[in-house]
Amino acid sequence: MTNKKITLTDIAKELGVSKTLVSLVLNGKGNANAINKETQQKVINKAKELNYKPNQVARGLRTGTTKTIGLLVADISNPFYARIARIIEHYADIEGYSLIACSSDEDEEREKKLIRMLTNRQVDGIIMASTLQEPEAIKQLIDQKYPVVLFDRYFRELDCNYVGVDNKEAAFQAVSLFIRKGHKNIGFLTLTPDHISTLKDRRHGYVKALENSGISLQSDLMLELNYEELKNKHYNQIKEFIIKNNQITALFTTNNSLAVGCMEAIKELGLKIPDDISLITFDDVELFKYTSPSLSSIAQPVEEIGKQAVSILLKQLKTGELENIRKELKANLIIRES
Amino acid sequence: MTNKKITLTDIAKELGVSKTLVSLVLNGKGNANAINKETQQKVINKAKELNYKPNQVARGLRTGTTKTIGLLVADISNPFYARIARIIEHYADIEGYSLIACSSDEDEEREKKLIRMLTNRQVDGIIMASTLQEPEAIKQLIDQKYPVVLFDRYFRELDCNYVGVDNKEAAFQAVSLFIRKGHKNIGFLTLTPDHISTLKDRRHGYVKALENSGISLQSDLMLELNYEELKNKHYNQIKEFIIKNNQITALFTTNNSLAVGCMEAIKELGLKIPDDISLITFDDVELFKYTSPSLSSIAQPVEEIGKQAVSILLKQLKTGELENIRKELKANLIIRES
């Protein structure tokens, strides 16, 4: 394996020219610097011949820019985040950026560690759906002029780029639909940590819809599930919840995993959706169309969210100006059988 | 924004010691080098006080190791790869490695570009499910002593670490089950590019099961779908296929997206699974349990695949020895209603 790594210096030496010359040519700045066409061609040929590979790390150290974006979410394998990741990867790639993807597992300490990791790695910017309660760690980034785009989740107290949907309105619409259909005892299932903005907003939408129709809020009908338990598919709490509150005829869940948990629990209890209990969930998953029954859901404009997130980040990377762009999109209530 | 970046030199200067000293201490090599406890503490305190962040890029340039793993798959948002990604992230993280994740879209040229990108970025190793026909680009990596672990897909002609399942056997079992249930006209749906080892092996399993039962192979009953079309949810070909071959009573699909396409097509044709057509698919997705009807599938031991892939890679990263480890695991046929 003769394959010693080829560097700029190797090419320069072989050709008897300077590193600068080679660097310029290989970076397409040959013409701008009025370098002899012939010389340019020689350099290019030699680079190909030696199978030269520019060392991005060295370039990164020198230029202070790594062409890398950090993507931080709760769980990269959750269909919602997985789809967003793919879209972000796509748009980032167009501009030559790669993604370091990481999952916080809804663990605040872990998220802080990951933020540190990403900045240590000198990623040029971060796109994240944060699980933090206090955005102090993110504020520090911004104070250091670090480009950050939040998506899905925001912080009221923090001036930061953001793209997401109007969660309160979407939840309001879904629950209002239940009410119009005559449901009075509508359960609300959500996750902890419950300080997450999306979850809070969805809860507000639920409460508002009830208020709006003069239905009094029963705190019994609201259940919070622990993220870890949910991840390990411990659906017992959901079952107990349904048994204890057997007046419930409709359920609103704040994410796709909860909806799956409900399907399982309801099935195990021998109940039927929607005959016994109706279900609408936040976040659409492709297969919800084919479940039994097909699940009604609130679909976020995933493509647009990912695209906007990258677009905002890249703009600020290019200009160096950290504006403060907030995009609130509309979610789409998809009514199916459930 | 006083936040100039703090470097080792800054700490050294403030303390009136050398960079070496600081570097040693901060890397936990203080004791090994018999550095004064007090001095060590001073360094650590000062680092904390100044909020020092080690620059990984600089370290990477110096040490030639970036603590980064490249993950290359067809589509990071496909549930199968998304789950694997999460697991790989988990095990890599334990050892301090991060992931650059990228999707080839089953495009050979794009994959080659991504491989180049990853090596330019000096990732320490690559874990990939390759879409290539000729593994030349991967062979080059290995020749350069670049640690590579293939998963899911392998190359017969290439000596390279690999972890995956026995695809032929799994497909054989699934199709044999169809036959035992009395099916004679069993359709086979797969993807292009069809040189991919998993797809070939699954096809072989299908053929072998038929042969084994003395059922003659009808090439009409085998359909290949283009990846791009599938991604764009163009299921018309599947519909036409089913209409043209209305003797089909069972379908075997080689991946989860194809199964979804079949469900859609069969539904649109007003047919019922499994009454009119039975379905078994490769790759299990959580929601297959809840679809209507629930889908029988071949589940790969995802956790084990991801864990092994990381383990093999890290071992070779540590020892510098590129052995050639091949792990073939067993897939699990999950029989549901379809």
Added chain:
DNA sequence: CTGAAAGCGCTAACAA
């Protein structure tokens, strides 16, 4: 116990 100095591979002033 601590420090000086070299150098990883690259880019960018500045010279020539």
Added chain:
DNA sequence: TTGTTAGCGCTTTCAG
């Protein structure tokens, strides 16, 4: 039109 030089921030001999 091309070359010299310095230096990004870090680790690591080698000397003291």
